[in-house]
Amino acid sequence: MSERRTVTVEVNGERRSGSVEPRTTLADFLRDELGLTGTHLGCEHGVCGACTVLLDGRSVRSCLMLAVQADGCSLRTVEGLAAEGGELHPVQEAFSAEHGLQCGFCTPGFLMATLELLSESPQPSEEQIRSHLSGNLCRCTGYHHIVKAVLRAAETMRGDVAASRA
């Protein structure tokens, strides 16, 4: 067994460290070392998108990255979406309201990918949504309600921004 390395990251605003083998993926680090099991592994080869997390604001597939590559970075995972008091983030809320999830296994990946999309395009068209989310697989929903959920989330978040400006 090769020697272990210490990896320190900021996850959901909190500084966390763990010791890993250099070959440990970021996904396994998050799940096994930090106990953040909301990030799921559907394929472990970079296609399904279930393991999507935000790394310094950009979406990455945590199954394709090594934990050591994330050392010193800031990460956001599904566990960091809801507000302190537990109030759901508008994206989470919209997925539930529009029935954008069934088994929920793909959902954390979709939520993180959606967050990235909406931070770049607050008013995405249906086509933009479909194109942005085409890297995430869902076997349950047929995507129809997911697309609706993203449209709803975008609307809520624009409303929130408008309200906070007013």
Added chain:
Amino acid sequence: MTEPGTANARAARRVPIESVRPHQFVGQRLRRKEDARLVSGKGRYLADLVVPGMRHAAVLRSPVPHGRIAAFDASEALALDGVDAVFTGRDLLGKVGPFVEGGRLEISPVFLDKVGPEVKPHAMPVLAAEDVHFVGQPVAVVVAASRYLAEDALELIRVDYEELPVVTDPEAALAPGAPVLHGHLGDNVAAHFVVESGDVDAELDRAPHVYRGRFEVGRQASNAMEPRGVLATSDDGTGDLTVWCTSARPHLVRTFLSEMLGIPLDRIRVISPDMGGSFGTGVFSEDFLIPFVARELGRPVRWVEDRSENLLVTRHGRDQVHLVEVGYDDDGRILALKDRFLVDAGAYNQYAITVSYNAAAHARNQFDIPAVRLEGLNVLTNKAPVAPVRGAGRPEVTFMMDRVVDIVAHETGIDPVECRRRNLVRPEQMPYHAGIPYRDGVDIVYDRADFPAQLSQLCDLVDYAAFRKEQAEARREGRRLGIGFSSYMEGSGFGPHEGAVVRVDTNGHVTVYTGANAHGQGLATTLAQVCADQLGVTPEDVTVRMGDTSFIPYGIGTFASRSAVTAGTATGVAAGLVREKALAIAAELLEVSSSDLELEEGTVRVRGTPSREVSLGDVARAAAPGPRSRLPAGMEPVLEAEHYYVPPSVTWSSGTHAAVVEVDEETGFVRVLRYLTVDDCGQMLNPTIVEGQVHGGVALGLGEALTEEVIYDATGQPLTGTYMDYLLPTTAETPPITVAHQVCPSEVNPFGIKGCGEGGAVGPPAAIANAIVDALRPLDVRISRVPIRPERLLELIEVAKAGSAHDGGVGALEDGGAGSRS
């Protein structure tokens, strides 16, 4: 076609409905109770579970499709630091018996009597000790300190295989001299049956026209997004075994474990945590292997498959070849259907005739065909076992039947919708007797339905006339648009039973325990809706718990579009019994007659005197055992009831689908622009959840129609081991889906429920194929196989072009099959 006595039989099937309370929450689009947890990363799936001291397993699988294990050497693997043990098939001999997965689904004696299928049982070893029969068959397991290490160790195990001849094609497997997979079976036929109604040969003789054709449906993999897994702990002191596994059927896993490991049933607890989909039920080698090694080692052991293992072995389905003869007249009326079909069962036919007979039972579809003869053969080949995958025989046979209807329409020059309509079972023919039994042995009688109205509703929804104009305009711009239809039947709510325990705690909170086990269907919400209505509380007052054998003594599980029907009915009946009990106790508390009481929103009131009331919590406290108990004389304590619903037979859901596609003639690329459905699943528990089921099914069916296929080369090597090769539909390929409902409540159960889990997946292969053919008219492209990949479609277009140049339009049949016209 009516048989004497069937009207009585049908009456006997009905369940008394006097005690059913009107729906209030049932039918509402309630937000799912499951969601808050799942959108917050607080779901608990198998791979999220950790037990102190847990070790990790990895499974070594055969790389050869057919062979004999000649030598096995794990010494290097065992020498690796952190590796605990390696077990082979030989280590299991005499300790863990082989298993027949579907063996528990006993074929009913009535069915055996009526259909007399030939089924040759053959068990699958948990780990192969001598012979391997398909790539991916488990041959050894490694247990180590981490999954990384266990996988390292796999690489160090040396196995020598003496390779044996391979057969991968079911027709070749039937040929004389083909390698026989399991010598003791004599040949590669694992199951065979013939079922008929009417005189097919006479009808074919009489028919003015006969179409002969061949239809194929490729092998599709179920692909739940969550890979499968098992975690087991065995208590050294008591010998009690606890197993967590991604199975929709924990009670079945427990039964198998008890028999195979020789542990009393009640010393085993099987828990199914949150599941990331299923789409194909089952129990697997690892469900027994991991508990076995955990017991041997005296340590908790967890195994989680990776996606490549999943694509190798976790639920292949379909893989059928249908050879049909269809008699029809000048009016496009189908007079006779003869279908001889092969199911490529892979190396172990684990499900007897479940899939093949499902195909037979659904072949007639919504059509009134006077004579049918259906012959099904399950054939063994050196591929992974095939099992029921969402639809389980229905998409295959519906693809065949709906293509046939379109071909008949074309040959007779009748509009495809009109031709379809002419063949539908008419409302005045209901209840329609199909003349053959279902898999449970009960003669098939279609549940309440109106197929022509369903088709009309769909035509209005797509605006068929407007589409034809749009199509003509697009054609002038050089764009090829097409529309295709499919209609299906879905026997749903299969037995033999499902139960529910409904209990009220002393705070008035209600818990439903059931043996059904959702993996995305939202049962925690829909069963709460049913319970709330029948008990007199709100869905917020109800928690539904499932997926644990300690919750309820018997359970069947969730598959075959059965849970809304069976667990829904069991929950409703049990909730009604609790209500009666609560009213009787409240009558004691309020000193009135229970008939003067009403129970709404968790409060019992005296009718007309609303100030006199007790809460359900008060009633539950009065029902608790002990000196403060206020139970009426002779009544057992605890405010609870248990009911097992035993359905008389299945309910019959149905649906009609339309696909609108655009075909690029140059590339063969097909884009589905719109997809529309009208389904009838009776009384809907929650329309939003029904729609979600339809959407997901449609996407799975679309994958089957266009992109998804497990491919083996001629030597038996699978070529689709990753998501780069096995193409699941994404947001880019899946169109917006319009879902409308026709509601014909079931007459089979008191709540009018029909199942809806699989229907969405049944229609797309046929609807999309028909739409592609329509788009390419006047070229006569005859699609007889799915998936229709671009390169395939280009070939078909070429063949059709050559055909029309040579002989004026006789259709080209793919794969040089047995197609001809007489």
